[in-house]
Each structure stands twice: as C-alpha cells, then as structure tokens.
Amino acid sequence: MDLPTDERRTDAGEKRAGNEAPTDFIRAIVSKDLAAGKNRGRVATRFPPEPNGYLHIGHAKSICLNFGIAADFGGTCNLRFDDTNPTKEDVEYVESIQEDVRWLGFDWADRLYYASDYFERLYQYGVELIRRGKAYVCSLSADEIRTYRGTLTEPGRDSPYRNRSLEENLDLFARMRAGEFPDGAHVLRAKIDMASPNINLRDPTIYRIRKAHHHRTGDAWCIYPMYDFAHGLSDAEEGITHSICTLEFEDHRPLYDWFLDQLPVPFRPQQIEFARLNLSYTVLSKRKLLQLVTGGHVTGWDDPRMPTLSGLRRRGYTPEAIRAFCDAIGVAKRDSVVDIAMLEHCVREDLNRRAPRVMAVLRPLKVVIENYPAGEVETLEAVNNPEDASMGTRRLPFARELYIERDDFREDPPKQFFRLAPGREVRLRYAYIIKCVGVVKDERTGEVVELRCTYDPETRSGAPAANRKVKATIHWVSAAHAIDGEARLYDRLFVNENPGADKDGRDFTTFLNPRSLEVMSGCRLEPSLAQAAPGARVQFERLGYFCVDPIDSAPGRPVFNRTVALRDTWAKIEAAGKAG
Numbered sequence: 001m002d003l004p005t006d007e008r009r010t011d012a013g014e015k016r017a018g019n020e021a022p023t024d025f026i027r028a029i030v031s032k033d034l035a036a037g038k039n040r041g042r043v044a045t046r047f048p049p050e051p052n053g054y055l056h057i058g059h060a061k062s063i064c065l066n067f068g069i070a071a072d073f074g075g076t077c078n079l080r081f082d083d084t085n086p087t088k089e090d091v092e093y094v095e096s097i098q099e100d101v102r103w104l105g106f107d108w109a110d111r112l113y114y115a116s117d118y119f120e121r122l123y124q125y126g127v128e129l130i131r132r133g134k135a136y137v138c139s140l141s142a143d144e145i146r147t148y149r150g151t152l153t154e155p156g157r158d159s160p161y162r163n164r165s166l167e168e169n170l171d172l173f174a175r176m177r178a179g180e181f182p183d184g185a186h187v188l189r190a191k192i193d194m195a196s197p198n199i200n201l202r203d204p205t206i207y208r209i210r211k212a213h214h215h216r217t218g219d220a221w222c223i224y225p226m227y228d229f230a231h232g233l234s235d236a237e238e239g240i241t242h243s244i245c246t247l248e249f250e251d252h253r254p255l256y257d258w259f260l261d262q263l264p265v266p267f268r269p270q271q272i273e274f275a276r277l278n279l280s281y282t283v284l285s286k287r288k289l290l291q292l293v294t295g296g297h298v299t300g301w302d303d304p305r306m307p308t309l310s311g312l313r314r315r316g317y318t319p320e321a322i323r324a325f326c327d328a329i330g331v332a333k334r335d336s337v338v339d340i341a342m343l344e345h346c347v348r349e350d351l352n353r354r355a356p357r358v359m360a361v362l363r364p365l366k367v368v369i370e371n372y373p374a375g376e377v378e379t380l381e382a383v384n385n386p387e388d389a390s391m392g393t394r395r396l397p398f399a400r401e402l403y404i405e406r407d408d409f410r411e412d413p414p415k416q417f418f419r420l421a422p423g424r425e426v427r428l429r430y431a432y433i434i435k436c437v438g439v440v441k442d443e444r445t446g447e448v449v450e451l452r453c454t455y456d457p458e459t460r461s462g463a464p465a466a467n468r469k470v471k472a473t474i475h476w477v478s479a480a481h482a483i484d485g486e487a488r489l490y491d492r493l494f495v496n497e498n499p500g501a502d503k504d505g506r507d508f509t510t511f512l513n514p515r516s517l518e519v520m521s522g523c524r525l526e527p528s529l530a531q532a533a534p535g536a537r538v539q540f541e542r543l544g545y546f547c548v549d550p551i552d553s554a555p556g557r558p559v560f561n562r563t564v565a566l567r568d569t570w571a572k573i574e575a576a577g578k579a580g
C-alpha cells in the first residue's frame, strides 16, 4: 500500500545518441541546427505559462516537449511565467504551476523566470522603437483602433496619431508610465503596415495602460506590455534557441521576427509551431475551466473530473502515465482530436504494473455460510499483483459472514449471467467455492437482504480439489473485518465529444454530464486498506483502479476516487483497427 505518490524522473539529461532518428519534426529541426553548428551547439527551450489558471493535460504536452527536447539534446529548459496581464493572474496559479511541472517529473533547476523581471528592459525596448521611428503613442479608443484595423478582406487605415513627432511620442510614453493618464487613454503601437495582409502586422498595440496591482511588481507599473511584444523579447533575453508554441501563433511569427529585427537584442531565437492537444469529451482552455470552477459545476481546479494536472493527480493518474500519453500522441503540425480513451488506456497500462490488488465491495450484499463455524476466522493468502511477484502477498481474514457485490447475485439470472443465483456455485477469490441455498428478503419491500450459502471445505484455493470448475470467481470481504469507506465513481465530464465547438453555438456547459459523479457510501473494504496512505493507488479487483483521496479521507475511513474502470475501450479500438 506504500506506493510512492510523487515519483520523480531520474533519466532526464540523457543525451540523444547521434545516430538515433529524431521522433518528431521539431526534434528534426533541432538535430539539423546542431549538425549545422547553429547557436554554437546550444539548445535552450522554455515552458511559458501565463499564471491565470491551473495547468491542464494540453500543457503537459508542451511541458514534455520543451523539457524533453532539452533533456534529449543536453540542453536547458526554463520555466517562465508570462505574467503581463495582472488583472487575470494570481500567486495561487504561480505556485500550482510549479508544483504541477515538478510532479510531472521535470526540473528547471535555477532557471525560474518571470516576464515581469524584464519590465524595465521591455520599457526601454519600447523607447528604442520610438527612437527608431518604429513605434508611436496612439490616442484612439479601443473601439476606434478596431475599426481602423480593417478586416481580412479590407486594408486598415492609418491612425491620425501615426505621425506624432519623436519628442511627443517619448514624452507621452514616459507620462503613460508615470501614471498621468487613465486606462485606455493611450497605447503604444508598433509602426509597421496598416495595409498588411497579416492583421497582426497592422500597427499592433505593444503597451497599454492598466492601473492594476501586479502580484509581483505591485504598483510599480501602470503600463503593461502585450504578449506578442513581451514574449519574443523575453525569449531573446534568456537566449532561447527554439521557442516552441502552438499553431495559433503561426500568423504571429512575422511579428515575433519583426521585433527581433528592429531591436538590438542579445540573441535571436527561432519560433516553431506545433498542433495543440485537443481531447474528446474535454475542454482544454483555462478560460472555460475557470468558468467550470466559478460556476460551481465542479468542486475546484483539482476536481478529479477536471483535465487539469491537479485534477488528474487527485483522480489517481501517475506522472508516468501522462508522460507515456504525451509520447504516444506525438507532435504534429496539423490540429486533430485525440480520443480520451487513449489517455485512459495509458493510465490503465501503468497502474496494471504497479497498483496492488485489493478486494472492495461497493454495493454490499450479506452472505452467511451456514456450514462454516460461527466465531471461526481463517487467514488466506492473496497475491498483491499477478503482474509483479516482487509485490508479494497479504493475508485476508475469512469467516462465516461475508459481503459480496449486490451485482454478483441475481435471483432470476438471465442467460449470460454466470455468477451467483439460487442453487448456483461460484468461487470466492482466494477462498472457497460456495453455493447459494437460500434468499432472505425484506418482508415489506421484497428486496433481497441476505443470501444463505454453504461452502465446500475441499475447495480452498491452492488445495487439491480447488480446481473443480465453476463458471465465475467473485470478490468478497469478511463482514466482521471489513472497514467502511466511500467510493467516488467518476465518469466523463461531458456527454458531447467536442463540447467546446458546438455546431449550433450552444455553450459548452450545456453538455455537462449529469452523471459524471456517483458517490457510493457504505462500501466495505478489506482490512488492509485501513492503512492506505493518502494518494495511494490500488486496483479494486474486478472494478477498476482507485486512489485514496488526499483531501476528503479521514483516518480509518478512506474515500476512494475511481481513476479508471478496468474495461479498456482504447485497446478494443486499436484491435479493431489492426483487424480491419
């Protein structure tokens, strides 16, 4: 039961062998750059989250890619907070992001940076652009700027402020910084080309006034740089060689390069775009995930139904499973949607190897073994993991009164039902063959409340007569020894495959699955689970993988989250694909 819950990666830093073929197009670019002696043999990447929410599984793809490339090529990967939007950001997010990156198994060593560290440098870059005649202070309103910008089919129009003098621009920019103007009164804009077919180049805003408290710089600033300006220049400041981002920034690359061309930067990074991860039955946008939290649709960012790393962790996912998933999905240049069954497959594969098996009865039905002596207790031996003999065995108490799963009994069994029924035999896992000889019902409701059974003493597991054939083996716990617990059965959060992009424009919350959580209380668990540590992961035999909820469990009364059920739909999809 003492599975480590916080496994760190130990193989990082291993250099890719020169003769090994790159596994994706970005690694191919990095390989080629190294072979050509570019960047003097240096590889430097960064993971640049904005601290405006918790990290999700999409971010894991980016983290694995950036840290993975650095590890493969003996380079470095920085963690950099893109904290240029103070009204949406918070230290809570800064802290959770660091925890999540570490938990995934990556280490930025002493390379933790913040775009806000560069605010003074960025301001000076703004001044420099003005000096070079490449930026101006514009006093149009936000709406006017939008109108002047034009459309995809129509060119924009020059702002009437476009030709302000250098002195006036310098003076206004300084006074913007000094706090002389209200929000929205002026912006600093790059002076590029209002007729450019690329809208990103139509004099984009690079600084705006926002009299907001920043979680790191406090009230030192009331003007904040825009993402496109801050991002590339931060990359340049840090000497990033390969600045990897998602596809929607492809159209921003000319702007990324423009700033680097205009300014005396210490280094010239290269932006490379890849397809973001989309997952079926899931939304992967911090804005939408925040909406789920604030709207009370989930219990928090770490609700086990959330696709956040903190949610997946609480659900029982391992960092190894998430990294295996990121490896499996690969890195492409075209957007696609990954089947969530594949993520579930990865965690199942990992837990199959490492999770100890235990017996837990979620919907208990009492069984009394009439020919078993009252008061007697026998100890049986059970295998902890058939996949791994080194995990050993444990002892299970067996006695006259047991609980089995209500679903494992049918008074009137349908054709394909081979488990317990009146007059039928089944094997109790690690114990005996029992036969149902009577049914006790609630007089008023007619509900089955107890089964009367007999056992065959010759059939104890491992004994010579044990291999007598019966059609089913079921799990059980001893009534007197079982502990009480709660199980939370999670299902997909959405019923729609693509909740974020409805054809009829319905809001994604329309598709929330009303049955995404089923709470089972009064579950009866084998006694070894009394010692289960918070976060410990186990397989409830025949039911699924579960982990001890680290927050809601109490000593002696654990709460178990179902990570994933045992049935593997992805393996089926794969098998069908191979067959067809």
Ligand code: ATP
Residues within 6 Å of the ligand: 047, 048, 049, 050, 051, 057, 058, 059, 061, 062, 082, 244, 245, 246, 275, 276, 277, 278, 284, 285, 286, 287
């Ligand atoms: P969101 O849309 O969820 O708000 P974001 O891109 O605004 O995401 P950032 O904090 O800016 O969030 O992201 C940090 C890094 O993670 C960026 O380099 C971004 O490209 C990458 N990233 C974000 N979402 C995904 C995704 N779904 N797949 C792959 N990478 C992603």
Ligand code: MG
Residues within 6 Å of the ligand: 050
């Ligand atoms: Mg972003």
